[in-house]
Amino acid sequence: DQQVKQNSPSLSVQEGRISILNCDYTNSMFDYFLWYKKYPAEGPTFLISISSIKDKNEDGRFTVFLNKSAKHLSLHIVPSQPGDSAVYFCGVLYNFNKFYFGSGTKLNVKP
Amino acid sequence: NAGVTQTPKFQVLKTGQSMTLQCAQDMNHEYMSWYRQDPGMGLRLIHYSVGAGITDQGEVPNGYNVSRSTTEDFPLRLLSAAPSQTSVYFCASSYSTGQGVSGYTFGSGTRLTVV
Numbered sequence: 001d002q003q004v005k006q007n008s009p010s011l012s013v014q015e016g017r018i019s020i021l022n023c024d025y026t027n028s029m030f031d032y033f034l035w036y037k038k039y040p041a042e043g044p045t046f047l048i049s050i051s052s053i054k055d056k057n058e059d060g061r062f063t064v065f066l067n068k069s070a071k072h073l074s075l076h077i078v079p080s081q082p083g084d085s086a087v088y089f090c091g092v093l094y095n096f097n098k099f100y101f102g103s104g105t106k107l108n109v110k111p
Numbered sequence: 112n113a114g115v116t117q118t119p120k121f122q123v124l125k126t127g128q129s130m131t132l133q134c135a136q137d138m139n140h141e142y143m144s145w146y147r148q149d150p151g152m153g154l155r156l157i158h159y160s161v162g163a164g165i166t167d168q169g170e171v172p173n174g175y176n177v178s179r180s181t182t183e184d185f186p187l188r189l190l191s192a193a194p195s196q197t198s199v200y201f202c203a204s205s206y207s208t209g210q211g212v213s214g215y216t217f218g219s220g221t222r223l224t225v226v
Contacts, residue, residue, distance in 0.1 A: 013223070034215065043115075043201055043217040044154070089121050098143070098169060101192030 001086050003027060004092055006102035019077040021105050023090035028071065030100075032062040032093035035064060035075045038104075044089065048075070080109045113137050117202050117218035124192040124225045132187040132221050134202030140216070143185040144169070145177065147198040148220075154201060159205045160185055192225045199223070 005024045011018045016066040021035075034049035050057040050064045050073075057064050063076045071088055085108050118133045137145065141162045146169075148155035156169025160179040174196060176188040185204075189196060199222050205215040 006153075036215070036217070037211070043219040044203075045213040045217070049215075091153070098159065099156055100170070101146075101155070103151060103153050 002102075003030075003093050004090060004102040006090060006105050008105050009103070009110075010106040010108070011043040013043050013080045013107065015082055015109055015111050016079045019075075019084065019107055019109065021075040021077075021088050021090075021101055021107065023073040023075075025071050025073065025092050025100075027092075027094065028068070030092040030094050032092045033064070033066060033073050035062075035088060036091065036094070037084075039086050047088075077107075080107075082111050085109050088092045115202055115204050115216050115218040117200075117221050117223060119121065119221060120219070121222050122224070123128075124189070124223065126192060126225060128192050128195060130189055130192065132140065132200055132202075133224070134185045134187065134218060135183050136185075136202075136204040136216070137183065138204060138206075138216065139182060140204035140206045142207065143179065144174070144203045144205075145185070145187045146201045146203065147171065148201060157200075163191075180220075181198050189223075194225045197225045 031052045033046040035043040038044045045051045048059050048062045048064050065074045087106045089101050089104045091099045115136045144159040145157040155171050158177040160166045166177050199220050201220050202218040
């Protein structure tokens with residue numbers, strides 16, 4: 001059974017607008033969350049993370065929101081740029097040792 | 112300033128052959144992990160290590176062995192390759208903070224095909 005779900009396999013957004021990527025998880029014991037992005041034929045790149053004691057973390061154009069009661073994580077990219085087009089994965093850290101990752105959302109930012 | 116280095120980048124094996132995927136990091140990170148990525152799926156954890164001499168199993172450990180004799184290196188061994196192990200393998204390293212892990216860095220991957 002999947003511990004982390006990204007229910008939207010793809011998302012298309014116009015350049016300059018907001019991109020919102022969503023992620024749901026099953027276990028309230030998860031204590032650390034992250035997003036990474038991946039371009040074709042490259043390794044994943046860490047993007048942003050958030051601890052379970054926070055509900056928001058910002059880094060430039062990227063903001064991650066955590067709703068613990070809903071077990072929901074989201075990534076906001078504002079403004080979206082064509083170079084943001086990639087596959088985005090959310091991950092959860094359990095017990096400081098194990099990461100579980102979602103199946104990814106492919107973001108396409110149109111010029 | 113290499114980060115996480117994986118070798119080889121590509122490999123084709125015959126069923127039943129064994130091989131070792133190499134992973135090295137130069138950031139003195141205590142945590143290292145191996146993942147596999149298959150189409151339509153996120154990264155799945157194979158094995159991980161929280162420090163030299165300490166390893167543990169992840170989600171999909173069967174058919175793989177690891178060891179961590181030094182902080183820098185974390186090789187992944189396929190004992191008897193099977194077509195189901197055809198995948199892209201990523202190694203990652205990170206360090207612990209008071210609230211989790213940080214500096215999560217991935218290698219560029221090894222594309223393995225087992226025929």
